[in-house]
Amino acid sequence: MNPGHHVESYRLWDIVTQWARETLQHESVIARALAKGVLRDGLRAQSVDPKWANKGTFELRGLPLVGYVAKDGSLPIFIRSSALSHMTEVVEKAATPDPQLLFEEFVTKQDFGTWLQQVGISPPGFWFAIGELQED
Numbered sequence: 001m002n003p004g005h006h007v008e009s010y011r012l013w014d015i016v017t018q019w020a021r022e023t024l025q026h027e028s029v030i031a032r033a034l035a036k037g038v039l040r041d042g043l044r045a046q047s048v049d050p051k052w053a054n055k056g057t058f059e060l061r062g063l064p065l066v067g068y069v070a071k072d073g074s075l076p077i078f079i080r081s082s083a084l085s086h087m088t089e090v091v092e093k094a095a096t097p098d099p100q101l102l103f104e105e106f107v108t109k110q111d112f113g114t115w116l117q118q119v120g121i122s123p124p125g126f127w128f129a130i131g132e133l134q135e136d
Contacts, residue, residue: 012045012105015112016097018126031097035087041119042074044111047083047104079105 012034020027037043047065064081083105089095109127116123 009106009108010112011103012107013099013102015107016099016102019124022124022126027099028097031102032090032094035090035097037115037119038070038077038079038087039091040070041115042070043107043115044075044077045079045083045105045107046077047080047106048078 013031016027016031016034019025020030023030034043034045038045047063065078066081066084067076067078068084069076083102086095086098086101090097112127113123
């Protein structure tokens with residue numbers, strides 16, 4: 001069995017680096033597109049995975065989180081306020097994406113596949129190489 005079938009989510013920056021390598025584009029171009037996806041298109045990047053949180057607790061680890069919905073009808077995300085602020089700077093002011101500020105954010109394979117379909121982007125080859133969207 002392909003190990004990619006066991007992985008439910010990937011760090012946002014890992015997607016940036018793999019997609020940039022595949023398309024021979026600078027990481028900032030890909031990071032900006034993903035940040036725009038989170039802020040405007042409804043790509044669900046998260047800072048907290050409920051699967052790993054202890055039941056009945058919600059650990060913030062000293063990091064303020066915000067709930068965010070990109071557009072009506074989308075499910076909310078819970079993201080570190082610093083990451084959301086940085087993504088806003090990247091999209092609106094063309095700031096250079098900082099991997100350290102986006103390191104903890106992750107995207108589930110289901111949310112990534114849904115976003116790709118909604119915005120009409122063909123899935124990147126690396127996603128197929130690890131067996132991600134073949135389940136659909």
